[in-house]
Amino acid sequence: MEMGIVRVLKERSKDIEQFKVILEDWIPKDASIVIAMEGSYVYCSASIAHVQHKIMEEVHRQSVAMQVLKNRVKTEILIDESIFGTPYYAIGYPVIIEQQEAALVIVLPSNYIPEKPEHYRFLTGKQEDDWTPIPIDQVTHIESLQKRNWFYANSEQYKTNVTLKELQLKLPEYFLRIHRSYIINIYFIKRISRDFASNFVVELKNGSLLPVSQSYINDLRKVLEF
Incomplete structure (x- = not known):
């Protein structure tokens, strides 16, 4: 060697x-x-x-x-x-x-040591022609879908102009990226299980089933200690 x-x-x-x-x-x-x-x-x-x-x-x-x-x-x-x-x-x-x-x-x-950016206290989302500020602790998860970004709160879907990469930098520590298309609020996790192919899946309390990619499974295990 x-x-x-x-x-x-x-x-x-x-x-x-x-x-x-x-x-x-x-x-x-x-x-x-x-x-x-x-x-x-x-x-x-x-x-x-x-x-x-x-x-x-x-x-x-x-x-x-x-x-x-x-x-x-x-x-x-x-x-x-x-x-x-x-x-x-x-x-x-x-x-x-x-x-x-x-x-x-x-x-x-x-x-x-760099100063951490101030965390978001709310996200402002769009529904049709209306914009609504949503307290960040009410957001269950964030999704990138068809080149658009969405977040979910109180069973409602909101569009946001902020990318997942930008959001990841300023979200509180209880938000965790589990996939290139998903960031979740860990307080809304109902259970973590495996699908028929033995891949991890996160089920949220609102019934959403979200896949965990191999790139992020170690982060999920480390944060939730399982």
């Missing part, structure tokens, strides 16, 4: 450096850039604010890099000083280098 990584470093060093060149245009100067693959760190451009990872050093099991390598999803986390001696905020991205899965991690001082 070690020889394989060394070969990748030599053959793809220019490609790895390109990550740094691109990222330096938008990340703070006191940020570090770390790349890990096959369980080891293979690149580090460290600022003076952080401990420099040693090349070929094993990736810490609680680090952001390890979570990205295991789960293959973007990961953001605040790490306390127990791992590297100083707290830090990190954002990790899954990338491919030399046809191998890798983790690209931006390490920032802990004071760079």
